[in-house]
Amino acid sequence: ARDSKGMPRCKESAKAGGNIAKNTRKELEKKIGKSILSKENYLDLQSRKQKKLEKK
Structure with a gap:
Protein backbone atom coordinates (compact mmCIF):
# COMPACT_ATOMS: atom_id res chain seq x y z
CA ALA A 1 0.00 0.00 0.00
CA ARG A 2 1.24 3.42 -0.93
CA ASP A 3 0.36 6.82 0.43
CA SER A 4 0.43 8.60 -2.93
CA LYS A 5 0.22 12.35 -2.93
CA GLY A 6 -0.09 14.53 -6.00
CA MET A 7 -1.45 13.73 -9.43
CA PRO A 8 1.65 12.04 -10.91
CA ARG A 9 2.00 9.66 -7.92
CA CYS A 10 -1.72 8.87 -7.87
CA LYS A 11 -1.59 8.13 -11.60
CA GLU A 12 1.33 5.72 -11.04
CA SER A 13 -0.55 3.99 -8.22
CA ALA A 14 -3.70 3.67 -10.33
CA SER A 47 -27.94 3.93 -16.84
CA ARG A 48 -26.79 3.49 -13.22
CA LYS A 49 -25.76 7.16 -13.06
CA GLN A 50 -29.12 8.24 -14.49
CA LYS A 51 -31.01 6.17 -11.94
CA LYS A 52 -29.09 7.83 -9.11
CA LEU A 53 -29.89 11.28 -10.48
CA GLU A 54 -33.60 10.45 -10.75
CA LYS A 55 -33.78 9.42 -7.07
CA LYS A 56 -32.59 12.82 -5.81
Whole structure:
Protein backbone atom coordinates (compact mmCIF):
# COMPACT_ATOMS: atom_id res chain seq x y z
CA ALA A 1 0.00 0.00 0.00
CA ARG A 2 1.24 3.42 -0.93
CA ASP A 3 0.36 6.82 0.43
CA SER A 4 0.43 8.60 -2.93
CA LYS A 5 0.22 12.35 -2.93
CA GLY A 6 -0.09 14.53 -6.00
CA MET A 7 -1.45 13.73 -9.43
CA PRO A 8 1.65 12.04 -10.91
CA ARG A 9 2.00 9.66 -7.92
CA CYS A 10 -1.72 8.87 -7.87
CA LYS A 11 -1.59 8.13 -11.60
CA GLU A 12 1.33 5.72 -11.04
CA SER A 13 -0.55 3.99 -8.22
CA ALA A 14 -3.70 3.67 -10.33
CA LYS A 15 -1.73 2.15 -13.23
CA ALA A 16 -0.01 -0.30 -10.86
CA GLY A 17 -3.37 -1.34 -9.40
CA GLY A 18 -4.84 -1.77 -12.87
CA ASN A 19 -1.93 -3.98 -13.89
CA ILE A 20 -2.40 -6.14 -10.80
CA ALA A 21 -6.10 -6.55 -11.60
CA LYS A 22 -5.34 -7.37 -15.26
CA ASN A 23 -2.75 -9.99 -14.34
CA THR A 24 -5.08 -11.54 -11.76
CA ARG A 25 -7.91 -11.76 -14.31
CA LYS A 26 -5.64 -13.36 -16.91
CA GLU A 27 -4.31 -15.92 -14.40
CA LEU A 28 -7.85 -16.83 -13.35
CA GLU A 29 -9.01 -17.18 -16.96
CA LYS A 30 -6.04 -19.43 -17.71
CA LYS A 31 -6.79 -21.56 -14.65
CA ILE A 32 -10.52 -22.02 -15.39
CA GLY A 33 -10.07 -22.18 -19.16
CA LYS A 34 -12.57 -19.51 -20.16
CA SER A 35 -13.10 -15.75 -20.10
CA ILE A 36 -14.69 -14.20 -17.03
CA LEU A 37 -15.90 -11.21 -19.06
CA SER A 38 -19.21 -11.49 -20.88
CA LYS A 39 -22.19 -9.45 -22.05
CA GLU A 40 -24.19 -10.93 -19.17
CA ASN A 41 -21.95 -9.45 -16.45
CA TYR A 42 -21.36 -6.07 -18.14
CA LEU A 43 -22.43 -3.11 -16.02
CA ASP A 44 -24.03 -0.25 -17.95
CA LEU A 45 -22.64 2.62 -15.92
CA GLN A 46 -24.54 5.33 -17.83
CA SER A 47 -27.94 3.93 -16.84
CA ARG A 48 -26.79 3.49 -13.22
CA LYS A 49 -25.76 7.16 -13.06
CA GLN A 50 -29.12 8.24 -14.49
CA LYS A 51 -31.01 6.17 -11.94
CA LYS A 52 -29.09 7.83 -9.11
CA LEU A 53 -29.89 11.28 -10.48
CA GLU A 54 -33.60 10.45 -10.75
CA LYS A 55 -33.78 9.42 -7.07
CA LYS A 56 -32.59 12.82 -5.81
